[in-house]
Ligand SMILES: Nc1nc2c(c(=O)[nH]1)N[C@H]1C(S)=C(S)[C@@H](COP(=O)(O)O)O[C@H]1N2
């Protein structure tokens with residue numbers, strides 16, 4: 001953990017984050033540190049590595065699916081809503097220690113979108129892009145095909161608010177919450193795992209809760 005803290009500190013000068021998170025990193029805490037508390041959604045903390053994030057409406061939102069696929073696509077929000085919806089209720093677990101139990105997420109199974117796109121034989125992994133212009137994430141194809149991995153349109157049975165990554169975020173139930181990229185704008189099928197934003201800074205790519213370099217036993221925030 002100390003080594004990872006140091007990696008976060010070393011990287012901090014070019015990471016655009018709030019003062020709180022920088023201080024958290026400097027104190028040897030997890031560099032995914034908080035940028036603020038969300039007043040109306042108890043237990044959650046608001047995170048964004050980007051200073052400001054544009055708002056997308058049903059008219060302007062698009063989810064691009066491309067890379068090593070037979071049928072690239074650009075989904076509108078209405079098109080995503082028209083696909084079969086799946087509801088998953090699990091604990092949300094941030095790598096810094098906070099947890100929100102029994103949180104419903106609802107949306108389209110990522111595996112369904114992959115089936116519609118037709119992954120080419122060379123496809124091995126996914127790279128997720130966000131319309132904040134900064135964040136990214138990754139999953140192997142096997143992880144992405146799990147039935148508890150969603151392209152989520154709802155959280156706590158309501159449309160995802162902008163603060164939680166609305167209108168669309170990734171939701172990877174079995175992994176630490178940093179895998180659940182907010183403000184999802186693109187999914188590219190790649191031939192190998194390209195580490196995401198925090199993974200470049202030392203966090204595990206395979207971020208299984210309790211079985212990766214995140215920790216739940218010593219909350220730091
Ligand atoms: N685009 C984007 N997605 C992101 C992040 C971020 O900074 N930007 N932070 C991650 C981390 S570390 C956590 S804990 C959760 C926080 O989600 P919340 O803001 O809905 O609580 O979003 C994850 N997804």
Ligand SMILES: [Mo]
Pocket residue numbers: 032047094095096177178
């Ligand atoms: Mo996090």
